[in-house]
Amino acid sequence: MDKTHLTKEKIIAQAAPIFNQQGYSGTSISAIMAATGLKKGGIYNHFASKDELALAAFDYSINLIKQRYGQILKENSGNATGQLLGIINVLSDNAADSPVPGGCPVLNTAVESDDAHVLLRQRVREVMDEWHEMIGRIVARGIERGQFQPTVDGAALATILIALIEGAVMQSRLYHDPIHIRRAVDYINSYVQTTVVK
Amino acid sequence: MDKTHLTKEKIIAQAAPIFNQQGYSGTSISAIMAATGLKKGGIYNHFASKDELALAAFDYSINLIKQRYGQILKENSGNATGQLLGIINVLSDNAADSPVPGGCPVLNTAVESDDAHVLLRQRVREVMDEWHEMIGRIVARGIERGQFQPTVDGAALATILIALIEGAVMQSRLYHDPIHIRRAVDYINSYVQTTVVK
Numbered sequence: 001m002d003k004t005h006l007t008k009e010k011i012i013a014q015a016a017p018i019f020n021q022q023g024y025s026g027t028s029i030s031a032i033m034a035a036t037g038l039k040k041g042g043i044y045n046h047f048a049s050k051d052e053l054a055l056a057a058f059d060y061s062i063n064l065i066k067q068r069y070g071q072i073l074k075e076n077s078g079n080a081t082g083q084l085l086g087i088i089n090v091l092s093d094n095a096a097d098s099p100v101p102g103g104c105p106v107l108n109t110a111v112e113s114d115d116a117h118v119l120l121r122q123r124v125r126e127v128m129d130e131w132h133e134m135i136g137r138i139v140a141r142g143i144e145r146g147q148f149q150p151t152v153d154g155a156a157l158a159t160i161l162i163a164l165i166e167g168a169v170m171q172s173r174l175y176h177d178p179i180h181i182r183r184a185v186d187y188i189n190s191y192v193q194t195t196v197v198k
Numbered sequence: 199m200d201k202t203h204l205t206k207e208k209i210i211a212q213a214a215p216i217f218n219q220q221g222y223s224g225t226s227i228s229a230i231m232a233a234t235g236l237k238k239g240g241i242y243n244h245f246a247s248k249d250e251l252a253l254a255a256f257d258y259s260i261n262l263i264k265q266r267y268g269q270i271l272k273e274n275s276g277n278a279t280g281q282l283l284g285i286i287n288v289l290s291d292n293a294a295d296s297p298v299p300g301g302c303p304v305l306n307t308a309v310e311s312d313d314a315h316v317l318l319r320q321r322v323r324e325v326m327d328e329w330h331e332m333i334g335r336i337v338a339r340g341i342e343r344g345q346f347q348p349t350v351d352g353a354a355l356a357t358i359l360i361a362l363i364e365g366a367v368m369q370s371r372l373y374h375d376p377i378h379i380r381r382a383v384d385y386i387n388s389y390v391q392t393t394v395v396k
Contacts, residue, residue, distance in 0.1 A: 021313035025224035102313055107368060111309040114371040115219035115300055125372060159369060159381040166368055167361025170305060173312040174323060183357040 008046040011036050016057040020102030023112050024054050024120060051119060058109055058120065062127050064099035065090065069134075080142025081197050084161075087134070088188050091165045095172040095181040103173045106131075107166045132158040142196075152196050164188055206244040209234050214255040218300030221310050222252050222318060249317060256307055256318065260325050262297035263288065267332075278340025279395050282359075285332070286386050289363045293370040293379040301371045304329075305364045330356040340394075350394050362386055 014035045019027050029040055029050060036043065047053040069090045076082030094104035102108065106127055113121040135158035142148030168184035212233045217225050227238060227248060234241065245251040267288045274280030292302035300306065304325055311319040333356035340346030366382035 023221060023223055023310055023314065025221055026310070026314055103309075108309055110368050110372045111301075111306055112221055112224070114368075116221065116224055121372065128369065128372060156381045156385070159366060159378045160362065160385050163363075163365025163369060163378070163382055164358065164361050165365065167363065167365030168357060170308050170312075170364055171326065171357060171361060174308045174319065174326060180357045180361070183354045184361055187354070187358050 004046070007042075011038070011043060011046055011053070012056045012060045015053055016060045017101040019054055019057045020061055020098075020100050020105050020108055022102075023108065024117055025112070027054070055119060055123060058105060058123055061100040061105040065094070065105070068093070068099065073134075078145075080138050080145065080147045081192065083138045084135070084142070084192060084196070085189060087138075088161060088165060088185060091162075092169070092181050092185050095169040096178050104166060104169050107169060128162075131162060135161060139196075147198060148196055149198050157196065161188060202244070205240075209236070209241060209244055209251070210254045210258045213251055214258045215299040217252055217255045218259055218296075218298050218303050218306055220300075221306065222315055223310070225252070253317060253321060256303060256321055259298040259303040263292070263303070266291070266297065271332075276343075278336050278343065278345045279390065281336045282333070282340070282390060282394070283387060285336075286359060286363060286383060289360075290367070290379050290383050293367040294376050302364060302367050305367060326360075329360060333359060337394075345396060346394055347396050355394065359386060 011032070015027075015032050018031050018035060022031065027050075029043065032038075032043060032053070033040060043053070047056070069087050072086035072090055073083055076086055091104070093099075094107075098104065106124055109120055110124045110128070113124060132155070136154040139148060139152055139154030139157060143150050143152065164184045164187065165181075168181045171180035172178050209230070213225075213230050216229050216233060220229065225248075227241065230236075230241060230251070231238060241251070245254070267285050270284035270288055271281055274284050289302070291297075292305075296302065304322055307318055308322045308326070311322060330353070334352040337346060337350055337352035337355060341348050341350065362382045362385065363379075366379045369378035370376055
């Protein structure tokens with residue numbers, strides 16, 4: 001990577017936790033200047049606008065989470081239960097051990113952008129689509145292989161699992177207390193073992 | 199109410215949906231000036247700061263939701279199942295038919311304030327405490343009266359139900375599609391009938 005690209009990547013990596021903690025509206029260019037040690041012009045050399053930097057920072061945060069669940073899917077190849085519960089663990093890490101400080105970037109950006117930022121909302125929808133499709137695919141293969149009950153509705157299960165995790169991440173972060181995410185993960189484990197797995 | 203109080207109440211009622219849709223950081227005083235038709239001085243006559251107005255707007259939004267579930271608790275007095283499912287319906291209305299436009303003020307404010315705004319976070323924690331205590335109380339009475347299984351853990355159930363609803367509100371608002379909240383409510387109804395109710 002040449003020096004220009006390196007600087008650009010460094011700005012994105014340093015801006016990502018600021019956007020994730022302070023939100024899009026709450027992040028000022030001066031906060032990014034302070035974090036990177038660059039002047040305003042030094043930042044806008046690489047990005048046409050705050051929007052462009054925010055989108056790059058969101059993609060950066062999402063990619064770190066994707067690497068985690070990509071690894072899990074590979075390690076549990078052929079084992080639908082391991083894949084499903086592994087993904088739940090990756091997403092639940094966003095309560096306290098997120099790869100980018102500030103919690104789950106999908107939850108944060110979805111809640112902030114639903115009424116306010118069309119471009120960010122579009123990007124979050126794409127990631128949420130991927131999560132739904134990933135869970136749907138795991139369920140379909142689990143049924144095919146006889147590991148899951150044939151009656152499991154993959155689309156409904158995706159909504160329920162994502163809701164449980166994201167709603168518990170919200171509570172655990174609000175209270176700075178991991179108990180809510182632990183309750184949700186325990187609940188999901190027991191639900192999957194008794195109702196989804198054959 | 200005298201005229202000063204009426205003006206103050208009017209500013210709060212007009213600011214509440216702006217804060218709920220745009221967030222605390224995303225709400226500018228000029229947006230509130232535009233909505234109220236007042237000048238900056240006319241707003242700051244009634245509030246010492248944007249913080250003070252934001253807290254009053256949050257309380258206003260929460261009180262509208264409280265009125266709804268207060269009514270439900272009263273109508274279903276003595277019937278723990280009716281109270282529990284009634285509250286779920288009130289909270290799920292925050293996806294599409296919120297008394298203040300912009301979705302659930304607890305979800306919105308929790309996600310925005312967890313890293314950023316100490317005063318708002320404290321206020322959200324108090325409301326979340328109330329929700330947890332309310333569900334805990336309904337479960338305790340339901341068990342006492344022999345309507346609920348004696349093994350139901352009220353604290354864990356509160357985490358799970360609130361997570362499901364808030365996580366589904368987030369998805370339905372992100373997609374502008376009520377299906378996620380419908381799936382969560384169906385799931386909760388069936389779960390409560392088969393696992394909580396005796």
